[in-house]
Amino acid sequence: xxxxxxxxxxxxxxxxxxxxxxxxxxxxxxxxxxxxxxxxxxxxxxxxxxxxxxxxxxxxxxxxxxxxxxxxxxxxxxxxxxxxxxxxxxxxxxxxxxxxxxxxxxxxxxxxxxxxxxxxxxxxxxxxxxxxxxxxx
Amino acid sequence: xxxxxxxxxxxxxxxxxxxxxxxxxxxxxxxxxxxxxxxxxxxxxxxxxxxxxxxxxxxxxxxxxxxxxxxxxxxxxxxxxxxxxxxxxxxxxxxxxxxxxxxxxxxxxxxxxxxxxxxxxxxxxxxxxxxxxxxxxxxxxxxxxxxxxxxxxxxxxxxxxxxxxxxxxxxxxxxxxxxxxxxxxxxxxxxxxxxxxxxxxxxxxxxxxxxxxxxxxxxxxxxxxxxxxxxxxxxxxxxxxxxxxxxxxxxxxxxxxxxxxxxxxxxxxxxxxxxxxxxxxxxxxxxxxxxxxxxxxxxxxxxxxxxxxxxxxxxxxxxxxxxxxxxxxxxxxxxxxxxxxxxxxxxxxxxxxxxxxxxxxxxxxxxxxxxxxxxxxxxxxxxxxxxxxxxxxxxxxxxxxxxxxx
Ligand code: SF4
Numbered sequence: 430x431x432x433x434x435x436x437x438x439x440x441x442x443x444x445x446x447x448x449x450x451x452x453x454x455x456x457x458x459x460x461x462x463x464x465x466x467x468x469x470x471x472x473x474x475x476x477x478x479x480x481x482x483x484x485x486x487x488x489x490x491x492x493x494x495x496x497x498x499x500x501x502x503x504x505x506x507x508x509x510x511x512x513x514x515x516x517x518x519x520x521x522x523x524x525x526x527x528x529x530x531x532x533x534x535x536x537x538x539x540x541x542x543x544x545x546x547x548x549x550x551x552x553x554x555x556x557x558x559x560x561x562x563x564x565x566x
Numbered sequence: 567x568x569x570x571x572x573x574x575x576x577x578x579x580x581x582x583x584x585x586x587x588x589x590x591x592x593x594x595x596x597x598x599x600x601x602x603x604x605x606x607x608x609x610x611x612x613x614x615x616x617x618x619x620x621x622x623x624x625x626x627x628x629x630x631x632x633x634x635x636x637x638x639x640x641x642x643x644x645x646x647x648x649x650x651x652x653x654x655x656x657x658x659x660x661x662x663x664x665x666x667x668x669x670x671x672x673x674x675x676x677x678x679x680x681x682x683x684x685x686x687x688x689x690x691x692x693x694x695x696x697x698x699x700x701x702x703x704x705x706x707x708x709x710x711x712x713x714x715x716x717x718x719x720x721x722x723x724x725x726x727x728x729x730x731x732x733x734x735x736x737x738x739x740x741x742x743x744x745x746x747x748x749x750x751x752x753x754x755x756x757x758x759x760x761x762x763x764x765x766x767x768x769x770x771x772x773x774x775x776x777x778x779x780x781x782x783x784x785x786x787x788x789x790x791x792x793x794x795x796x797x798x799x800x801x802x803x804x805x806x807x808x809x810x811x812x813x814x815x816x817x818x819x820x821x822x823x824x825x826x827x828x829x830x831x832x833x834x835x836x837x838x839x840x841x842x843x844x845x846x847x848x849x850x851x852x853x854x855x856x857x858x859x860x861x862x863x864x865x866x867x868x869x870x871x872x873x874x875x876x877x878x879x880x881x882x883x884x885x886x887x888x889x890x891x892x893x894x895x896x897x898x899x900x901x902x903x904x905x906x907x908x909x910x911x912x913x914x915x916x917x918x919x920x921x922x923x924x925x926x927x928x929x930x931x932x933x934x935x936x937x938x939x940x941x942x943x944x945x946x947x948x949x950x951x952x953x954x955x956x957x958x959x960x961x962x963x964x965x966x967x968x969x970x971x972x
Contacts, residue, residue: 446760448742448743448760450706450709450743450745450809451706451709451710451838452709453596453597453598453708453709453710453712454597456597456598456601456709456710457597457598457600457601458601459601460572460598460601460602460604460605460606461601461604461605461606461607462606462607462608463606463891463894463915463917463918464608464916465607499897499898499899500898500899509743511744511749512744513743513744514757517742517743517760519743522895523894524893524894524898524918527894527895527896527897527898527901528897528898530897530898530899531897531899532874532877532878532897532899532900533878534671534869534872534874534875534878536869536870536875537815537816537869538670538671538858538869538872538873538874538875539670539671539812539815539872539874540671540874540896540897540900541812542671542812542897543760543808543809543812543813544760544761544812559918562898562918563893563918563921563922
């Protein structure tokens with residue numbers, strides 16, 4: 430039986446800068462059931478321009494690990510609805526994006542929700558579930 | 567007709583069809599509003615620890631926890647009626663507690679400038695009737711306040727704008743991303759770099775004063791063209807979204823400076839939660855500050871009293887939360903400290919925060935199951951009425967009963 434060398438190779442990791450935004454479908458899902466699949470579906474994703482996806486070798490629907498010193502999540506890669514110039518990735522504001530936001534507010538009280546630096550790489554793990562994002566888990 | 571409490575537009579033209587005491591259908595709402603009015607699938611049950619108990623016991627327990635707290639904090643109330651907010655401020659005063667709402671990490675800086683009259687502002691009705699140039703800056707209203715363009719700013723006919731968006735109005739979007747709102751602002755979308763708002767304002771101010779704008783990598787012609795449109799406006803509005811607020815949070819006065827160069831323009835912060843402005847006004851009236859206040863011999867405002875900082879510094883031991891879910895909306899790295907304190911949660915629904923709360927008190931959904939008043943994003947006072955009978959207590963009554971018991 431041959432050894433699956435690929436299993437031991439680390440997927441390449443890229444630097445990524447993420448900004449967050451609001452999505453009315455996600456907010457409606459939140460109103461109905463913040464514990465439900467719909468809310469997770471709209472939240473647990475990172476949206477990237479075609480250009481960046483090609484650069485990093487990601488395809489629509491790939492799962493990626495996004496992590497920094499604040500936390501680590503696995504989400505799905507999706508393509509931005511409109512052509513974006515690249516350099517910035519997008520997440521809908523949610524507990525998933527909040528897992529990556531620093532608690533350091535510079536004493537101002539306002540965390541950097543819209544400017545998140547992280548590393549991104551392909552992952553075979555399941556998309557992070559809400560249970561994992563609740564404190565204590 | 568009922569009023570929608572889905573966002574701070576407080577649309578008052580909503581029809582609901584009630585069947586067997588439940589809302590079956592809503593008319594005229596956007597998706598967000600329909601979601602709010604139809605409500606959540608998992609209602610909160612009254613509990614102490616894991617134990618289901620009656621609401622009266624929960625209220626007594628909440629009062630006991632608050633009474634025994636060394637550094638209590640009250641947080642939320644942006645999804646509560648103005649009456650409940652007034653009660654919350656009184657309770658904070660009685661307990662010498664900290665009080666704050668989501669505006670401390672949202673639009674508080676901007677609303678404060680409106681209340682202190684550092685921004686020239688106007689009503690949404692003025693905008694519908696008069697506005698010819700509207701700017702969505704760091705704001706995707708189509709997704710956050712979905713009927714803003716259709717009811718007030720762009721699409722409607724207005725007294726002085728009878729030709730509507732086809733001829734009478736110009737909509738502009740300034741944003742990092744081509745949002746759904748930017749898509750509507752055809753030909754007038756100005757894409758700026760992340761955190762580039764301040765530099766863009768400075769470049770625009772240069773253009774307005776006849777100097778050649780400087781903005782690395784940006785087409786100067788586009789800034790000059792924008793300045794030309796703004797100069798010609800008869801009645802303009804800048805809708806300041808959260809994207810702009812976060813980007814200029816350390817120097818929000820720069821927006822007031824821009825406003826001074828545009829005498830026909832009005833600035834309006836785009837508010838999400840339906841009664842955030844109400845909270846800011848109620849606390850401002852009482853203390854002179856819009857959020858992050860600690861009561862004592864006199865009320866003191868400090869960013870240390872913002873929810874993000876109190877959780878980061880773990881400077882409180884008890885948190886009463888009403889109509890907000892800090893575990894959902896704050897960075898996990900600081901929200902984690904909630905697990906180490908006693909939390910009292912008042913909410914219609916099971917939230918992330920309710921899962922770790924010592925006491926859960928279910929509340930009526932305001933504007934659906936209980937009435938009251940609220941303040942629209944432009945400062946207009948709006949009446950809310952109940953359209954179904956649920957048996958749940960409103961936030962105002964819950965807070966009133968806690969206050970009697972402490
Ligand atoms: S725009 Fe806001 S207030 Fe109006 S229906 Fe939608 S959610 Fe409700």
